Amino acid sequence: MAANSHANTDKPAEKGSIFNDPKVRGIVYQVALVSGLAYLVWSIIQNAARNLEKQNIASGFGFMDGTAGFAPNQSLIDVSAASTYGEIFIAGLLNTLLMAVIGIIFATIVGFIMGIARLSNNWVVSKIATVYIEIVRNIPLLLQIFFWYFAVLRALPHPKQSHVFLSEFYLNNRGFFMPKPIFGEGSELIGYALVAAIVGIFALINWAKKRQMETGKRFPVLWTSLALLFGLPLVAYFLSGMPVTFDHPVKTKFSLKGGMRVIPEFVGLLLALTIYTGAFIAEIVRAGILAVSHGQTEAAHALGLRNGPTLRLVIIPQAMRVIIPPLTSQYLNLTKNSSLAVAIAYPDIVSAGGTILNQTGQAIEVIGIWMIVYLSISLLISLFMNWYNRSIAMVER
């Protein structure tokens, strides 16, 4: 033994090949990757510069100040054909966000109802939910958008033969018409009342929680909140002398005049996104509820909770922990899928950008803007949902 070790120190063991050293190999691989990527990027820039020069396209964002010459048929900001490309882009972005927010709200409602319905003891209800989910999930979204837009909404009757609901709401092939509220003088008070109600609700929730912790007494938070939310603005409305009037849609010879018009592209896209994403959310909700072990239900029943409170106080808070991460990705999917608006010309950012791309030929810039916008939206939604996820995560030792 001693001789051996002596021999080892005397003549160092033959060193392995440096190619077998994982450290060296790692460095070689990474250097190769970086140089390959650098070459790729360099050649792309070279080629793009040459090709753009040949096509006489000036790169850069100078084109954003040019006059667009077209205006989207729906916009949250004031745009016209005299607006700049930049303003059209912002209008498109706002339309995307509008669709995303409303779509997420509706899809969540549909998804939760259908997910819980699929677990219902009622055979008919659970089968309806199952069939809905299995049909909708397996048909391409674009096909559904086309169906709702071309086959349903565009096939509606002309404004003269509109479908009328509650004698104030009209549905026809020009869109969905409803009375438009006009806020007269003094209506700021209603806004203040709404803000006050929301602040009050948060205070109430805190107070009720504290009281329940101390005394164990529960307070009907939901009903009080709803009363506050609707009651305070209503009181303000009467106090300020009923300043809100409605602009009613009126049938004229060819069309409907006045009121608020929701364009059919919006309705079609919203319907398709809601129904499609709702089916996915339903499956997520079902999986989340099934992930809570049945022992929790039994324990809650043993404590004397009825079905409703069991679901609300025991099952759903635990299921939410399983539901939130996949729900986040569904929200992201919905936002990204709203870009399919381009197929039916709902003026979202992709659709507006596509027109700008055709007019100016600034392909790299337009697509760059799209990608930056969608990446930022994705990042924001992820951040928000991660924060929410942390706030409901299980608190362990």
Added chain:
Amino acid sequence: MSDKSIAYVRTEMAPELPAPDNTHGPVAWMTHNLFSSIPHTILTLLGIYIIYQLSWPLLKFSFYDVAWTGEGREACAGKTGACWAYVRAYFSQFVYGRYPVAEYWRVDIVFAVGALGLIPALIPSVPYKRFNILFMLIAYPVMTFILLSGGNLSFEDYLVEYSILFVVIVAIGVAIAVATKSNPKPVVLTLGGIGIAIALILGIMSYDFGLTHVETDKWGGFLVTLVIAVTGIAASLPLGIALALGRRSNMPIIRLVSVIFIEFWRGVPLITVLFMSSVVLPLFLPEGVTFDKLLRALIGVALFSAAYMAEVVRGGLQAIPKGQYEGASALGLTFWQSTGLIIMPQALKLVIPGIVNTFIGLFKDTTLVLIIGLFDLLGQVQFSFTDAKWSTPNTSHTGYLFAAIVFWIFCFGMSRYSIFMENRLHTGHKR
């Protein structure tokens, strides 16, 4: 024990309860599942009403007062039901697009061989899986390419350059082997084998089989849907596995590049990717190099789905306990051996549902190519509505119904298959 009577102990018999209701038979089933309480009864009746409201018009539209045969819109005008005659008339367009009629047999062979190769690959009990899968992964794509496009790519012009490159690569391999004092024979055999195989494939692609060349802009309908979906699936799995391994690598730059790549593609909608591949990609290429439109879309779809696949595979890799890695190292396996033999088989098995879900999503997303002007099945259906010959109020409904049924059958079939495989492979984790 005291004699005091205990309050909660009965002193007299409890009244007899009535016999329990039936628990078997249709009546019991109905009272249990449909009419167990008043709210449930209301829900049941409401549900039946909804089913009636939705399914009856659909059934009526599909089967009542429909035109099964006919030569033009006269056959369907005035009918309240579906215009199936239009689907019949357009069927070959829906399947082949504008592919020349005289060459339909080529597409038919591709479909038939694909089905014949795929079915035994999907049935677990059929033997020779390895040959089957090798055939589907190597021979079948080459065959499909030659049959569909006509082959005859004239790669032979590059024979000299290829040979030089080949010799140089083998020489470098031998040089490394000699420098590290190891046996150069396996290096030569591996590199030579790969080089000759690639040369053989390119040679077959360049051989003139006498097939007429069919431009890809003539391809359409279900053919394009399948080509995009299958290529996307075949390309995204290996790319996704590579990216997932890259994301879990110890090498910081490789990890960073993988993360950026994955998060970038996952953060943007597919439609912008397709726009990019159709509008921007040509700008990035050197002068004179042109890409086929279909090929550009394929590249976009493959990269996009590879990012999603990478995240699915990463989920599987994360679920493998550390002991498996350590065990593999303890046995003296190299990284690739332990990944290929120990880690990946377990990880992929765990995420089969996720992989199939990605496939289903990819299959549905193929419809988006119609926005950049390729005619997949939905694109052909949508395009057919412009034909005045068949313009009736029910044509578009019929077309969408047909397309929906086709897509549904494929996607639903895939999801059922994934459930079947999941149950089959669910060994050892089941309690």
